[in-house]
Amino acid sequence: MPRTADYTIQGFLYQFNKTALEILGAQDNDKITVEGIIEDIEVATPTTLTAIQCKYHEASTSFTASAVYKPLLQMLKHFSENQPTSIRYILFVHFSVVVTPAPIIDKAVLKAALTSKDKSIEKHVKAVPPGVDLDSFLDQFTMEFGPCYDEIVKHVGRELEACGMPSGEIEILAYPNAIHKIATLSVKHNAVERQITKKEFLSELIAIRKTAISRWTLALKTREKLLEARRKQLKIHLDKNSRLRYFVIDPSSIEDYDSEIVLFISDYLDKYHFKPAHISTPILCLHANRSEVQKIQHRLYLKGIVANDGYMGAQFEESFFFREPLASKSVGGKVKREFNVRILSCDDHGIVLNDQKCDDLFIIGDPDCDALDTVDVNIEHLAGATMKEVKYVMGVSNVYE
Structure with a gap:
């Protein structure tokens, strides 16, 4: 800088x-x-x-x-x-x-x-x-x-x-x-x-018992200590198997979003959504138009990750989006699922998240979440961080640079 x-x-x-x-x-x-x-x-x-x-x-x-x-x-x-x-x-x-x-x-x-x-x-x-x-x-x-x-x-x-x-x-x-x-x-x-x-x-x-992660706190000279402290705080809930987690992400406020978002989702699923006990399919809600969401969906597919976007033909169907994936156990104890993650555009259908509340809401970057009902939801806001730093504080990576 x-x-x-x-x-x-x-x-x-x-x-x-x-x-x-x-x-x-x-x-x-x-x-x-x-x-x-x-x-x-x-x-x-x-x-x-x-x-x-x-x-x-x-x-x-x-x-x-x-x-x-x-x-x-x-x-x-x-x-x-x-x-x-x-x-x-x-x-x-x-x-x-x-x-x-x-x-x-x-x-x-x-x-x-x-x-x-x-x-x-x-x-x-x-x-x-x-x-x-x-x-x-x-x-x-x-x-x-x-x-x-x-x-x-x-x-x-x-x-x-x-x-x-x-x-x-x-x-x-x-x-x-x-x-x-x-x-x-x-x-x-x-x-x-x-x-x-x-x-x-x-x-x-x-x-407040959580360390704020924002563009201002990450500009402090204690940046490394703050990331480490937040990593320890998040571990409490991330170690629980059956938590339903939503990720609301603003691509425009994350400098390495395009190069890291697919790797983040892949690494997250490998760590937190692969066992039979991992019964809650995470939702990725992007502040992007449908075309941009579909590009991420296709990039995930090329890595062997199927993302359900809720569309039947040209129409979005909420019941199809929230349906449970068919699953079967594969070699090595991992579960083979019909789809691994749900994905949608916040701008088009973000409001449907209010119809099935999550346990943990991860707000990454600075998206507008005013329309979301967050009563009785554990909110984790990670602003000002790169996707590599988000991976680190969420325990899916041991490095953040």
């Missing part, structure tokens, strides 16, 4: 870590808004509102005022529109090198931002009305310099422990789930849905 991409992802993770610190440092019922209306993080107490914008400049070798012109202009615009409301504005920034004493933002810097000819911030300059009271803004403004990425991660870990999280569970359970929770909140459309209190946050973290 290019270093610029690394810095972009770390920038988001840095903000999520700062958000975690604000939540953990708040009073139990203070409302923290992730990606607030004003800034990246908003902390509302009964008497004050603090708006925090977080900027990560690891690639910058030193601080330059022009690097923070845009957030300053955005804050000035909001300040000008919300007088005489007293809002505390904080610009939380990280540069790889900052001289001592730390630079400050004064009227000269604000005036330079307001008169900047930089085309990239032209619209932000124009958005600030003339005559804005710079002195009053500075009375409500603070710039803070944050630690390096590794240090802020350690700080969050210490705060989680101080809030009662078992120290042995922080690295592979509490911390990644905290980052995952904040990332999940950040993408919700309604600002109210992006709000959380410290009490709610800690309560959810304590209740």
